[in-house]
Amino acid sequence: MSESAQRRAERRFERIPELVNGREPLVRRGRWLSGEFLVTLGGAEYYVGVSGGRIALQAGPVLMRPWRFAIRGDADTWLRFWEPVPEPGWHDLFALSKRGFLRMEGDLHPFMANLQYIKDVLSAPRTDRGAETMGAYIEPIVGRYVHLAIEGRQHRVYYEEAGEGIPLVCLHTAGADGRQFRHLMTDAVVTDHYRVIAFDLPWHGKSNPPSGWQDEEYRLTTRLYTETIRAFCSGLELERPVVMGCSIGGRIVLNLAIHHPEEFRALIGLESADFQAPWYDTAWLHRPDVHGGEVCAALVSGLIGPEVPDERRHETLWHYMQGGPGIFKGDLYFYRVDGDLRDQVTRIDTGCCPLYLLTGEYDFSCTPEDTSRTADRIPGAEVTVMKGLGHFPMSEDPARFQRYILPVLDRIRG
Secondary structure (H helix, E strand, C coil), X not given: CCHHHHHHHHHHHHCHHHHHHCCHHHHHHCCCCCEXXXXXXXXXXXXXXXXXXXXXXXXXXXXXXXXXXXXXXXXXXXXXXXXXXXXXXXXXXXXXXXXXXXXXXXXXXXXXXXXXXXXXXXXXXXXXXXXXXXXXXCCCCEEEEEEEEECCEEEEEEEEEECCCEEEEEECCCCCCHHHHHHHHCCHHHHCCEEEEEECCCCCCCCCCCCCHHHCCCCCCHXXXXXXXXXXHHHCCCCCCEEEEECHHHXXXXXXXXXXXXXXXXXXXXXXXXXXXXXXXXXXXXXXXXXHHXXXXXXXXXXXXXXXXXHHHHHHHHHHHCCCCCHHHHHHHHHXXXXXXXXCXXXXXXXXXXXXXXXXXXXXXXXXXXXXXXXXXXXXXXXXXXXXXXXXXXXXXXXXXXXHHHHHHHHHHC
């Protein structure tokens, strides 16, 4: 590493108080955090003092000075993290931690309890981008409830739909709800040929939990998830629909392909793989001393591509901030424990039901390599890496996603 790179990183880091303290929304987000944490940039270290959301820096080392937690990386790592459009894997603190370029040490409670604020503070040297604007109009989306029996229990399930033609059932990500697909439902290029339907899993969004929920811990299993999808399609009398799922939805379409391929015209997995290695401790997602919605949104914020419009980024995170207590964690039981399909995907017959897998290049949870590894074991599975997109392509950048999903939908229709 050159000396100029070291000094360049230091100069950029030293601008953080100026960049943060004038941004009132960011100051407001950090108003509950007080104290000091340590950041190292290779051979330099800085004590970052936070008071009422405002930042003050003290260059180290300082003898016997305490700090709550530390984030350690070299100067080159920070410079790549601060690029206006970082490369995949260099765009988020947890992406860097997962790959060994950053270390997080000390008392992590204040770090996790204020995660989005700290992420925004440390990424402040990046170039700001303006938000999209949109005129007023009435969306062609209609919402309804359907009452279903799922594994012997009654459920009131909310769904939204738009368009006519081939049924396209959309499955949201863990901890979120069907609003993630609203842009697809307002895209006439899609809805002229497809009846796009997105439902909220029980316990999510506008769907109720089942009777007696207060006496149990929510936990999504492979069997429950599979039967929920089949019950929904049966309840709406959908004839061989296309099912498109993202994240946990991308995992479950693989299970549908293994066990029920004859029921579907085609299956589309977004951010889909047979297994992903964990990259954070799910215990943080349901604790009385950490705001569940805030920490869930902050964790997944790094899975969004760095070029996406700010308005779409924050809309995507808003869905996570509204999840019920413990729901994101309960979904991840399926994703991390019960839904490991590595020993089953070789049974998928794409001649019976075509399978399309599309993954964003900035997704470090389900990486393009994870998806490609899975597809290598499924003859006939088609893989597309979506440039500039992350883990939530349909909500984080609908226009960019359209360029990738339309050819797939055209092929299915043709």
